[in-house]
Amino acid sequence: MNNFTFQNPVKVLFGKGQIAQIREQLPANSKILLTYGGGSIFKNGVYQQVKEATNGFNILEFGGIEANPKFETLMKAVAICKDEQIDYLLAVGGGSVLDGTKFIAAAVCFEGADPWDILAKQAEVKAALPIGAVLTLPATGSEMNGNSVVSRIETQEKLAFGSPMVMPQFSVLDPEVIFSLPDRQVANGVVDAFVHVMEQYLTYPVNAPLQDRMAEGILHTLIEEGPKVLANRNDYDAAANFMWSATMALNGLIAVGVPQDWATHLIGHELTAYHGIDHARTLAIVLPGMMDLKRENKEAKLLQYGERIWGINQGTTNERIDAAIAKTVEFFESVGIKTKLPDYDVPSETIGKIAERFEQRGYKVGEHGDIGPKEVSEILESRL
Amino acid sequence: MNNFTFQNPVKVLFGKGQIAQIREQLPANSKILLTYGGGSIFKNGVYQQVKEATNGFNILEFGGIEANPKFETLMKAVAICKDEQIDYLLAVGGGSVLDGTKFIAAAVCFEGADPWDILAKQAEVKAALPIGAVLTLPATGSEMNGNSVVSRIETQEKLAFGSPMVMPQFSVLDPEVIFSLPDRQVANGVVDAFVHVMEQYLTYPVNAPLQDRMAEGILHTLIEEGPKVLANRNDYDAAANFMWSATMALNGLIAVGVPQDWATHLIGHELTAYHGIDHARTLAIVLPGMMDLKRENKEAKLLQYGERIWGINQGTTNERIDAAIAKTVEFFESVGIKTKLPDYDVPSETIGKIAERFEQRGYKVGEHGDIGPKEVSEILESRL
Numbered sequence: 147m148n149n150f151t152f153q154n155p156v157k158v159l160f161g162k163g164q165i166a167q168i169r170e171q172l173p174a175n176s177k178i179l180l181t182y183g184g185g186s187i188f189k190n191g192v193y194q195q196v197k198e199a200t201n202g203f204n205i206l207e208f209g210g211i212e213a214n215p216k217f218e219t220l221m222k223a224v225a226i227c228k229d230e231q232i233d234y235l236l237a238v239g240g241g242s243v244l245d246g247t248k249f250i251a252a253a254v255c256f257e258g259a260d261p262w263d264i265l266a267k268q269a270e271v272k273a274a275l276p277i278g279a280v281l282t283l284p285a286t287g288s289e290m291n292g293n294s295v296v297s298r299i300e301t302q303e304k305l306a307f308g309s310p311m312v313m314p315q316f317s318v319l320d321p322e323v324i325f326s327l328p329d330r331q332v333a334n335g336v337v338d339a340f341v342h343v344m345e346q347y348l349t350y351p352v353n354a355p356l357q358d359r360m361a362e363g364i365l366h367t368l369i370e371e372g373p374k375v376l377a378n379r380n381d382y383d384a385a386a387n388f389m390w391s392a393t394m395a396l397n398g399l400i401a402v403g404v405p406q407d408w409a410t411h412l413i414g415h416e417l418t419a420y421h422g423i424d425h426a427r428t429l430a431i432v433l434p435g436m437m438d439l440k441r442e443n444k445e446a447k448l449l450q451y452g453e454r455i456w457g458i459n460q461g462t463t464n465e466r467i468d469a470a471i472a473k474t475v476e477f478f479e480s481v482g483i484k485t486k487l488p489d490y491d492v493p494s495e496t497i498g499k500i501a502e503r504f505e506q507r508g509y510k511v512g513e514h515g516d517i518g519p520k521e522v523s524e525i526l527e528s529r530l
Numbered sequence: 531m532n533n534f535t536f537q538n539p540v541k542v543l544f545g546k547g548q549i550a551q552i553r554e555q556l557p558a559n560s561k562i563l564l565t566y567g568g569g570s571i572f573k574n575g576v577y578q579q580v581k582e583a584t585n586g587f588n589i590l591e592f593g594g595i596e597a598n599p600k601f602e603t604l605m606k607a608v609a610i611c612k613d614e615q616i617d618y619l620l621a622v623g624g625g626s627v628l629d630g631t632k633f634i635a636a637a638v639c640f641e642g643a644d645p646w647d648i649l650a651k652q653a654e655v656k657a658a659l660p661i662g663a664v665l666t667l668p669a670t671g672s673e674m675n676g677n678s679v680v681s682r683i684e685t686q687e688k689l690a691f692g693s694p695m696v697m698p699q700f701s702v703l704d705p706e707v708i709f710s711l712p713d714r715q716v717a718n719g720v721v722d723a724f725v726h727v728m729e730q731y732l733t734y735p736v737n738a739p740l741q742d743r744m745a746e747g748i749l750h751t752l753i754e755e756g757p758k759v760l761a762n763r764n765d766y767d768a769a770a771n772f773m774w775s776a777t778m779a780l781n782g783l784i785a786v787g788v789p790q791d792w793a794t795h796l797i798g799h800e801l802t803a804y805h806g807i808d809h810a811r812t813l814a815i816v817l818p819g820m821m822d823l824k825r826e827n828k829e830a831k832l833l834q835y836g837e838r839i840w841g842i843n844q845g846t847t848n849e850r851i852d853a854a855i856a857k858t859v860e861f862f863e864s865v866g867i868k869t870k871l872p873d874y875d876v877p878s879e880t881i882g883k884i885a886e887r888f889e890q891r892g893y894k895v896g897e898h899g900d901i902g903p904k905e906v907s908e909i910l911e912s913r914l
Contacts, residue, residue, distance in 0.1 A: 147770040149545025154538070160787065161533025353767040355754065356775050359747030367740045383737040386531040390787070391740050399783070403544065403774070 147354045147403040154398050156290045157316040160390065162382070164318050165192065168199040168236070171278055171316045176234040178205045179227055181247045183239040185209065190326040192282055196238055206230055211239065214418055214425065215246030217262060217298040220253065224261065227254045227275065237279045237314070240331075241286025241338075241425075244279050248294035248312035251275040264307050265296055271309035279317040283327060284389040285335035285426065287342060287396025289317035297419060304419040306411075319393065321385035329376060332388075333481040334426035336372035339392035340365060340477075341410060341429040348437070348447050349405040349513040361400045362454050367391045369455070372481055409512040410436050413522055416500040423490050430478040430485045435525035436517075437471045443514055487529045497526040531738045531787040538782050540674045541700040544774065546766070548702050549576065552583040552620070555662055555700045560618040562589045563611055565631045567623040569593065574710040576666055580622055590614055595623065598802055598809065599630030601646060601682040604637065608645065611638045611659065621663045621698070624715075625670025625722075625809075628663050632678035632696035635659040648691050649680055655693035663701040667711060668773040669719035669810065671726060671780025673701035681803060688803040690795075703777065705769035713760060716772075717865040718810035720756035723776035724749060724861075725794060725813040732821070732831050733789040733897040745784045746838050751775045753839070756865055793896040794820050797906055800884040807874050814862040814869045819909035820901075821855045827898055871913045881910040 159167045172178065180196070187193040208223045226232065227250065237247035253261035255273035263269040281289045288294070292313040297304040324332065347361035368391050374384035394400070413436075414428030423431075441448060445463065452458035452470030461469065475485050484490065501519040503509075511517045517525075543551045556562065564580065571577040592607045610616065611634065621631035637645035639657035647653040665673045672678070676697040681688040708716065731745035752775050758768035778784070797820075798812030807815075825832060829847065836842035836854030845853065859869050868874065885903040887893075895901045901909075 147545070147767060147774070149548065151541065151543050151551075153541040157535065157537035158786075159535050161531070164533065167535075353771070355771055356747055356751045356778060359750060360744055363740055363743030363747055366743060370739065383531060386787070387737070387739055390531070394740060402542075403770070 148352055148405070150402040152398060152402050153310070154290065154313070156313050156397070158290060158319060158393070159316060160319045161386070162320060162322055164320050165195040165280055166199050168196065168278065168280070168318060172200065172203060172236070173234060176203070177230065177232050178203055178234045178236050179223065179230070179232040180205050180207045180236045180238060181211055181223065181243055181250065182207070182209045182237075183211045183213075183243045186326075187238055187282060190282070190323060192238060192280065192323060196236070196280060200236070205236070206232065211243045211246040213242045214295075214297045214304060214422070215242045215249070217249075217265075217296050218300070220246050220249050220296065221261070223250045224253045233275060235275050235277045237277060238282065240281070240283030241288045244281070244288035244314070245286070245294040245296065247277055247279075248274075248288070248292070249296050249307075251277050251312050252307070252309065262298070265305035266303075268307060271307070271311045274309070274311040277312060277314045279314040281317060281319050281389075282323045283331055283335060284319075284324065284392035285338040287339070287393055289314060289319065290393050290397035293396070295415065302419045304415040306415070319389055321382060321389045324375060324385040324389065325379050327379070329482060330424075332372070332375050332379075333483050334424050335392055336368055336375075336388065336481055337430050337478055337483050338426040339395040340368050341426070341433055342395040343400065344433060345407045345410060346401045346404065348444055348451060349407050350443065351446050351450075352404055354404050357400055357402060357404050358450070364391050364395050364400070365455050369477060376481060405513040407513045409517040412509065412511050413500065413525065416503060417492065417496070420496055420499065421490065421492055423492075427483055427490065430483045431487060431490070431529050432525060434471050434475050434485060435528040437467070437474065438528060439521060439525050440512070441467050443516075485529070487526065494530060497523055500526065532736055532789070534786040536782060536786050537694070538674065538697070540697050540781070542674060542703060542777070543700060544703045545770070546704060546706055548704050549579040549664055550583050552580065552662065552664070552702060556584065556587060556620070557618065560587070561614065561616050562587055562618045562620050563607065563614070563616040564589050564591045564620045564622060565595055565607065565627055565634065566591070566593045567595050567597075567627045570710075571622055571666060574666070574707060576622060576664065576707060580620070580664060584620070589620070590616065595627045595630040597626045598679075598681045598688060598806070599626045599633070601633075601649075601680055602684070604630050604633050604680065605645070607634045608637045617659065619659050619661045621661060622666065624665070624667030625672045628665070628672035628698070629670070629678040629680065631661055631663075632658075632672070632676070633680045633691075635661050635696050636691070636693065646682070649689035650687075652691060655691070655695045658693070658695040661696060661698045663698040665701060665703050665773075666707045667715055667719060668703075668708065668776035669722040671723070671777055673698060673703065674777050674781040677780070679799065686803045688799040690799070703773055705766060705773045708759060708769040708773065709763050711763070713866060714808075716756070716759050717867050718808050719776055720752055720759075720772065720865055721814050721862055721867050722810040723779040724752050725810070725817055726779040727784065728817060729791045729794060730785045730788065732828055732835060733791050734827065735830050735834075736788055738788050741784055741786060741788050742834070748775050748779050748784070749839050753861060760865060789897040791897045793901040796893065796895050797884065797909065800887060801876065801880070804880055804883065805874065805876055807876075811867055811874065814867045815871060815874070815913050816909060818855050818859050818869060819912040821851070821858065822912060823905060823909050824896070825851050827900075869913070871910065878914060881907055884910065
């Protein structure tokens, strides 16, 4: 096991009716900006619950944070925060609203000339407004970590930053929010959480059996509960198990002491940046190609994954790895997520553009730092 | 799944050489009391490492905190803290030193007349001195929770309290401390952590498959790695896996949204109070009796435990439960922990005394609140 430091102070309020608890979490006399997305919170009753729980607080609202939150949109909220002397952010939404709110929190306090540097130059986040969150869509794990991904229309870029300063102080996870989600968002959430686990699990063994078993436990639970949620949106327990799995997939715990990959994410971000494809779907496209290309580096873990998750314990090494990849693709497709580039009308020219970006940025990613422009091309070509 | 609130802000510094990190964790200009136990830290090099890491800090020392830390001893440290205006506690030791230091932290700030009320009357802990910890013995999980158990010689009592106020701000977990531990302490640690998991897992199903799998992951890892540590004390990875499993066993995560038992602990505490038996050994005595007596209430989980942990999937329900209990006893005995009362020369009269205490205190414990004096007697009589 590798050395590690782990700290995650996010307070999780999980279960039915927990939105009412917000009242006790928010500091009295704070001036709050309630951030949200496209307005689904008005239809599913969450907005009403939040308003009741915050009755009497001084709250402004900022809606319209889009999927793959845009720098341009978020900077409008930053201006409001400064003009109105906002001192607390309450994010009500899915991963995009939470990620966007984290950027707002950091950008308001950023002392450099251009807050885009937080993303483009990984400028240090020395301070941030405090954040509370009400999650309406399980997927990204953003409710219990300090990660954020932001896009910029102008330059067709999608970049990430992370800082403990932007971890939510509290996050409300009420599984009932899932009852009104469309299939597409449930499926995206299942696949997003699944691939988050894979990025931290499918690398090389460092003799960390507990982390492996926890990762496998999340994968099993997603495979078991995801289809139940899709089949019956009112199955509370299935919704709760899916929601908690998505949070546990990216709160840092399964990553302690082990190598991490994240190359699938970095390639996937480019597919979203160029073509606006849903984040989870880009991961479903890229991951099988990654597993295939890196079958030697990842051999031990691919075999373990195949055996423990899918019961694959016969055949040659390559046959078993092929079967593990096929099972992964089959699972993604079974929840309605296509896994090939043509399914999303991505032209083959995009591959060159993405490889070129890796070249320009000098990216060498993955757990061995050996995924560069050439490998990106190979992976994406295998997904045509 | 049940509703839950989870928050655990403890910063874990895990791995070789991490004691050196203490310097960055301690507040400058603080006046620190370094607390420790019987002096093993002078033999295993930990004291020296701590002194080097804290060079320049203003530190007093308080040694001699015993296994099953005594109220009488701890109150001496409380007096020193007040006299010397100590504002930070640095606990260097195993669970007893950490638990004792938590009590010191709470007692120094306690505003009531008698700090014993924190234990005997569960008086609220409204404030506590901040604590940092260097763990020298994996077992209790005290390094990543707000629990503490303290004994009182005068009245032969052993009582617990818990408060987020006494969670360590940071805990250093360097698996190398295990290299110099005697077999007895390693075995105690393995069994203690194992039973901590069982108290949170072996109840009744509430459809929380991820929590189950995480609990089972810890059990598997302890079963696998514990004997490796016993066989080769210099196996760093086995030590690390054992250490992390013991922490994960009681940092609150596997308890979220599920019922908890803890009756085995409450009965075990009495065996320590009356006879000074090592904590883990009392658990190894009581747990098999608990599993046997509560086989109906716990049936579904006993069968799941038998199948997933020990591969028991044949026979009638009772045969499978008998086999699961037998496997548990066999595991405890295999690491050198005896499981019957006569193994520890406990006379049968003790059973009546413990039942009487449950009577006096009005205890009805366990996940159904149905373990009272009568059940305590039945469980302990089955262990004669």
